Amino acid sequence: MLYSKEVERVLNEKNWLVANQNLLAKMLAEYTYEDMIHPEVVGEDGIWKKYELPVSENKKYRFNAQPRMFDSLDVDAASIEVTVDESWTDAKSAIEFLLDIQPKIGMSAETAGHLIKELNHTLLADAHLLAKDSKTSDELVNEDYSMIEGEMSGHPWITYNKGRIGFGYDDYLEFAPENQQEVNLLWIAVHKESATFQSVEGLASENVLADELDEAEVERFQKVLVDRGLEKADYFFMPIHEWQWKNVIIQTFAEELAKNRIVALGEGEDVYLPQQSIRTFANQTDKKKHHVKVPMSILNTLVYRGLPSERTLIAPRITEFIKGIYEKDAFLKDQCRVILPGEIASINYGHPQFEALKHAPYQYLEMLGVIWRESIYTYLEDxxxxxxxxxxxxxxxxxxxxxxxxxxxxxxxxxxxxxxxxxxxxxxxxxxxxxxxxxxxxxxxxxxxxxxxxxxxxxxxxxxxxxxxxxxxxxxxxxxxxxxxxxxxxxxxxxxxxxxxxxxxxxxxxxxxxxxxxxxxxxxxxxxxxxxxxxxxxxxxxxxxxxxxxxxxxxFPPQLTKLCLNRNRMVDYGYAEGDDRPHASEYGKVNNVLAQYQLTEK
CATH class of the missing domain: 1.10.510.40 (Transferase(Phosphotransferase); domain 1)
Structure with a gap:
């Protein structure tokens, strides 16, 4: 399928230009904040300061911006220009800018190549958002929680925020949260010798299953096992994402499938909407049913979107710890009345070969699992x-x-x-x-x-x-x-x-x-x-x-350590396959505006 009508509707010169200008403004602001680039003030124009950034001997950028607190800039996207030999024109390409600064910031060609891919994916998604028939802010005021999630445009700080490496265009159209397509989750059976079920105290796997599936669905899935001559009691039932099944589970867990340790059951009847995290789903058939978090082995922002095994295993116990504090604290419970949608149950299925590999890349240790989280709707009052x-x-x-x-x-x-x-x-x-x-x-x-x-x-x-x-x-x-x-x-x-x-x-x-x-x-x-x-x-x-x-x-100190998210990918960590998830880079200090509001000691 060529998707020619969709591509023609979204990818026109106007949308592409606006998407690039907006992304370029974000890159200038955030890379300046993270001290990767250092534009200089060369003048003023009313409330705006005029900045210039040389990127080579004969090429530089200029733009208008308003300085903000915490060493930040608000860049006017329409003002960004680029010059070669003093001939100024509108800057039209975010990726051209990336290539211009690549040698100056110490980014490797390998990292730049992967990042170009992520930025192109992000620009494509931004073009879709520009072409989307979106609701106005006045309309969103009375809109539903899970629907508002689909109106968002991604991480405000990370410039490659919709990279989603691993998605094809068909996957993007079907599964990206901003496209607001309802999906059905697939279900599989996993053998109890290899899978582990965890829950908060008093919650059995049968209770979770009864909350998520009706009797007819359970009987339909059980029949799949019986028809194969397998014992129903030997398996847990768990939902998975269709993308994960087609792109990861069949290929990577082939031996487990061959030995009936993993068995495909079918599609659940409930429909879900993906939330901004892309791997968490809110039930639309019954909004008070659990939100479901499943791994998707795509690279987005800083990490692969899997479910780390060690954290999946202890998720319900962390919930008990957090809620245990709440239950015993009158300020949290009675005055703040804070809501804590708990991760009340989980299943983890480790890959036997990758778990035997010392220092295995972390993405291979978080490919198959599920976490059930209480729905926010169950806590909302009139x-x-x-x-x-x-x-x-x-x-x-x-x-x-x-x-x-x-x-x-x-x-x-x-x-x-x-x-x-x-x-x-x-x-x-x-x-x-x-x-x-x-x-x-x-x-x-x-x-x-x-x-x-x-x-x-x-x-x-x-x-x-x-x-x-x-x-x-x-x-x-x-x-x-x-x-x-x-x-x-x-x-x-x-x-x-x-x-x-x-x-x-x-x-x-x-x-x-x-x-x-x-x-x-x-x-x-x-x-x-x-x-x-x-x-x-x-x-x-x-x-x-x-x-x-x-x-x-x-x-309230005058400065704190500056944590950097773009620098992490672009300079420090790159696209390495480490055994631990990358964390934010530490680089320099950020001037803390709250210091001026420090109370004077009496």
Whole structure:
């Protein structure tokens, strides 16, 4: 199939130019933030500063940008020009810019080649978004959580955010979250001698199965086993993604299939929508059924999107740890009323040959498994609406921010709305950190804002298995953790733990939300960050007995270590096949605007 009509509809010169200009503006801003490039101010034009960036002896770029706090830039995409021998023209190619800076930043040809592929995939997806019949921000105000996810445009910081290496164009059209195509999950049976089932206390595999499949489906799947002369009691049933089945499981687990240790059962009847993480699915047939997280061995952003075996195995126990804190803490339970959609059950199936290989590339140790997570819908009360924090940075095609539509619908001023927002989000996150030495990674996908009457009302946090981290300090509150849990959870020194909120939330999300507010005249930048600082101080005033920990996990120093996501792929890690997932690179320091809001010691 040529997909000629789809290609013709999406790939026209106008869309391609806009996609390139937008991506180029993002590259200039983020590579400057990460100190890979160093454009210089050469003049001013009203509220904009004029920058120039030489890339060779006779070639340079120029553009307009507004400096932002945290060493950031807001680049005007329409202003970017390139010159060769002083003849200025509009810059039209993000990948040409990548090639121009490649030797200057020390990026290998191998890395650049792979990155060109990822950037082309990203540009293609961006062209699709430009051609998409999207909802306006005013329409999204009353839209459903899982549908809003499909309106998002990807990671705000990583420039190759829709690389999805491994997808064909047919896979992109069918499975990318922005295309909002409902899918059915496939089901397989896995032999209990090779597969392991884990769950929170009191939840048996039969209970999970009964929640996910009706009796007719279970009987249909069981008949497949009986017809092969296999014992039903010897197997667990688990969902898988169609792409994983066709591209990974059949080929890589062929021996397991030949020996009936893995048996194809058929397609489930429920339909799902992929969420922004691409491998997590929200049930649309019954929205209160579990969200399902399955591995997809595609490379997107920094990592392959599998399910790490060691974390899949302990996912339910991490849920019990996180919820155990909540259940015993009146502030979290009764005042914040924080929502914690737990990863309540999982199945892991390790590949026997790769598990026997010392230092096997990590992607081969996370190819087959499933995690069932409680649906956010089961926690919502009357008139509550859930949105991911990522939605707050969304701007529609008419240029109207989604957050502006929410503020207008709420009847609050922007200052009132943002003050409520910071209190709602920061209080539970800070309490877990200060009181229990435990953090989430509260970036835009993991952190869910629950609205009521379009006002910030409660916080929900998900994805414990990948993103819960603990302090390396000898806190009594962490003594309940067993050695095997500690071995898998990342233990961090004080600044490292603080970074999960500082970088994960402030840099990776609030930096972009603040920019949307400032660029659209909704709020001044100083007020935005001042309200964040105020929310931290207000929390600290409620718990003076934790003062030592306020200094230990300090959000107010003049500088913190700068963590870099693009640099990680482009310069430091490349596309190596290591035995551990790559982590953000550390490079230099970021000037911390919150330092100016530090309270004076009395």
């Amino acid at each position: 008139e509550e609406q859930a949105i991911t924090l990522a939605a707050l940075t969304h701007v529609d095609k008419e240029g109207k921010p989604f957050v502006q539509s929410l503020i207008e619908s709420s009847g609050l001023t922007a200052e009132e709305w943002m003050k409520d927002f910071f209190k709602t989000v920061m209080s539970p996150l800070l309490h877990y950190l200060y009181q229990y030495g435990t953090v989430f990674s509260p970036h835009g996908q993991n952190t869910i804002l629950v609205l009521k009457d379009h006002k910030p009302h409660r916080l929900a946090v998900k994805d414990f298995v990948d993103d819960v981290n603990i302090s390396d300090q000898p806190f009594e509150e962490l003594s309940v953790l067993t050695d095997d849990l500690k071995a898998v959870l990342r233990s961090e020194p004080p600044e490292g733990l603080t970074q999960f909120i500082f970088t994960g939330l402030f840099i990776c999300h609030l930096r972009y939300l603040g920019n949307v507010l400032v660029r659209n005249g909704i709020m001044e930048e100083g007020m935005f960050w001042g309200l964040l600082a105020q929310s931290i101080h207000e929390y600290q005033s409620m718990f003076p007995e934790l003062e030592e920990r306020f200094h230990l996990f300090d959000f």
